[in-house]
Amino acid sequence: MKQINIKALAQELNLSVSTISKALRDSYEISDETKHRVLELAAKLNYTPNPYASSLRGKKSRNIAIVIPEVADSFFSQAINGIESVAKGKGYHVLICLTHENYEHEQAILKEFQSGRVDGVLMSVSSETASGGHIQELIAKEVPVVFFDRALNGVAAARIVTDDFQSGYNATAHLIEQGCRNIAFLGVSSQLSISNDRMAGYRKAMEEKGLPFREVYCSSSPEDNHTLVTDLLRQHGRPDGILASVEKLATSVYQACAELQLSMPADVKLVCFSNLGIAAMLYPSLTTVTQPAFEMGKAAAATLLKLLEKKHTDPSGLDMVIPSELIRRGSSL
Amino acid sequence: MKQINIKALAQELNLSVSTISKALRDSYEISDETKHRVLELAAKLNYTPNPYASSLRGKKSRNIAIVIPEVADSFFSQAINGIESVAKGKGYHVLICLTHENYEHEQAILKEFQSGRVDGVLMSVSSETASGGHIQELIAKEVPVVFFDRALNGVAAARIVTDDFQSGYNATAHLIEQGCRNIAFLGVSSQLSISNDRMAGYRKAMEEKGLPFREVYCSSSPEDNHTLVTDLLRQHGRPDGILASVEKLATSVYQACAELQLSMPADVKLVCFSNLGIAAMLYPSLTTVTQPAFEMGKAAAATLLKLLEKKHTDPSGLDMVIPSELIRRGSSL
Structure with missing residues (x-):
């Protein structure tokens, strides 16, 4: 045709x-x-x-992009649904692009967006992202960016986050209450805002009780994480409690416990940041810090639309913190 | 700037x-x-x-799109990884667009693509999609389409699928072997290829043993599915076995069993089509039909690239069927 x-x-x-x-x-x-x-x-x-012709005449693409590390994580799939529930109502198409936790991929995706393919970007940075030149370049080309969940310090963009510090503190205090004295924190990256904020909350709770810290950084490979967690639980003086900062680490802990014949919660107690719907049906059921994923997605999209409609041009007053919830279940009780 | x-x-x-x-x-x-x-x-x-200027001069966008119903499903998140592993290597950007099982959304997304935003499309149709005019229009505008997993009959496009009929047959035969005589099939939609093929396999296995069929169609709402499964398991002559055709239905069955104090596998045995990594840690562990999600994604992307590079123009010889695997676990043993 x-x-x-x-x-x-x-x-x-x-x-x-x-x-x-x-x-x-x-x-x-x-x-x-x-x-x-x-x-x-x-x-x-x-x-x-023809959208290319229209764009040359200065019209907008009516596309907004979601740039995230992965979709195999219940937080992101629920946040996407929140974003789409707002964007669709306003006539925007939503494109999802994955960085796979890779800084170069993230740079390449944002570079593409500099030329007007999308009107605005909602983004959770990769675990490798330590500097924000690529994000600042995009903003300088008048493509607004809103961070959700994983924000990067030093970039002047609105950020919709949860109370990571407080959640890390609450989860650790809960494990201490349950009798744990030797709690390990499983982080994602020393560059990542959420990982650091959750860890700072953990450290504060441990410090208040005079308990020692132990922080372990995982990778993006399930095989490496399995080895790491198995080594941690096999060693002399193994932790009696684990606070895992992202969902995928739960599988590694369950697997390692099964293989080492450690019983949860008797030998090791676990709390995991996770939005997994099936958490209550695990054996034992999983204690989670459940983030307001759908609400964060909605709020992030609403904030981006304000910037696109030029109701706000200064992002500084637009930040939001939406609290998470600690759901106590069998893995820590 | x-x-x-x-x-x-x-x-x-x-x-x-x-x-x-x-x-x-x-x-x-x-x-x-x-x-x-x-x-x-x-x-x-x-x-x-400027990509718009370039496109007007007849160049390609180097974007390919994945159009799928949702990402909150392990099959799709793994298939996406398979697609990206091939596309990235060939210098293509991958955009993901979600239909949320809605036919109008699917039409709107494909309409957008008619004007050259993407070079090709990899697609799994929504559960509402009964006719393929919107897909044929896109193909007519020389944007090739490859189906993966969920294909639509009557559209001349390559299809990369798994052996749904055989998998439905094998899963049912396994439940019969384990002593089930009254097995219900939980389908997604009477329009959906995968649901119908899996059901046809179930019917053949039941027929061979002279057992009665019972097919129940679920919705896209978790609340509705919960009610539906609870009603099914509460009634007189409730099934002693369930074959669930998509991952999200597993949660409904576990929840309903817990609420009705039915024991799995003693009272009800369950097999579910699912790629959930944590299936082995559920209580009881979940017997799954696990699809070759990553491989299907890779094969679908490789097929689309062949069409884009004009090595093939006729899609008829490009179909592939990659077998799934029945993994027997506690929910059916």
């Missing part, structure tokens, strides 16, 4: 290209009768406005 | 726009020295080629 353009519509109706263009834009200069004829033919011939 | 275009580069270097353009395209007409000067300044000023 041939691509139908404005010129073809103009020839068919014996009107000028400019008249067709104005009719399609619902201009007051064109009569209703002409508009009707143009729209009827456009529908009949399956005319689609 | 102002958007740097070719004209600005030309002014700065005191060269013509045409020379700059040729230098950037590595034309043989331009000397290496000039090319070097142009590229150096382009890098310094952070020049990005």
Whole structure:
């Protein structure tokens, strides 16, 4: 099928290209009768406005992008649903791009966006991202960016986050209450805001009770994490409690306990940051810090739309912190 | 920051726009020295080629899209990883768009793609999709489409699927072997290829043993599914075995059993189509039909690239069927 353009519509109706263009834009200069004829033919011939041509004329793409490390994580899948529930209502298309926790991929994706493919970006940075030049470049090209969950310090962009410090503190205090004295924190990356904030809460709770810290950083490979957790639980003076900072680490802890014949919660107690719907059906059921994923997605999308509609140009007053919830279950009780 | 275009580069270097353009395209007409000067300044000023302008000149976007119902499903998150592992290596950007099992959303997304935003599409249709006009229109505009997992009959596009019929048959035969006589099949939609093929396998296995069928269709709402499964398990003559055709239904069955104080596997045995990594840590551990999700994603992407590189124009010889695996665990043993 041939691509139908404005010129073809103009020839068919014996009107000028400019008249067709104005009719399609619902201009007051064109009569209703002409508009009707143009729209009827456009529908009949399956005319689609060329977004590249429109963009060159300065129009917006009506696309917003979600840039996240992965989708195999219940937090992100629920946050995406929150974002789409807002964006769809306002007529935006949502594109999801994955960095796979890789800084170069993240740079390449944002570079692509500099040229107007998307109007704005909602983003959770990769665990490798230590500097924000690529994000600042995008903002400088007037593509607004809103961070959700994982924000990068030093970049002037709105951030919709949860109370990571407080959640880390509460989860640790709960493990201490349950009798743990030797609690290990499983972090993702020393560069990542959420990992550091959750760890700072853990350290404060441990410090208050005069208990020693133990922080272990995991990788993005499930095999490496399995080895790491198995080594941790096999060693002399193994932890009696674990606070895992992301969902995927729960599987490693359950597997390692099964293989080493350690019983949860008798030998090791576990709390994990996770939005897994099936957490209550695990054996034992998993104590979670459950984030307000859907609400964070909604709030992030609403904030980006404010910036796109130029109701705000300064992102500094737009930050939000939405609290998480500690759900106590069998793995720590 | 102002958007740097070719004209600005030309002014700065005191060269013509045409020379700059040729230098950037590595034309043989331009000397290496000039090319070097142009590229150096382009890098310094952070020049990005305008993709809209390029596309108008007939170039490709180097984007491919994945159009799927949702990401909160381990099959899709693993398939995405398979797709990206192939696409990234060939220099393609991958965009993910979600239909949320909604036919109108799916139509709107594909309509957008008609105008050249993406070079090709990998797609698993929504559970509401009964006709393929929107897909055929896209193919007619020379945007190739490859189905993976959920294909639509009547559309001439390559399809990378698993052996749904055989898997449904094997899972049912396993439940019968374990003593079940009254097995219910939980389907997604009477329009959906995978649901119908899995059901046909279930019916054949039941028929061979002279056992009665019972098919129940679930919805996309977790609350509705919970009610439906609870009603099914509460009634007189409740099933002693369940074959669930998608991952999210497992949660409903576990919850309903807990609430009705039915014991798995003693009262009800369960097999679920699922790629959930944590299936072995559920209580009881979950017997799954595990699909070759990563491999299907890789094969689908490789097939689309063949079509994009015009090594094939006829999709008819490109179909693939990759077998799934029945993993027997506590919920059915």
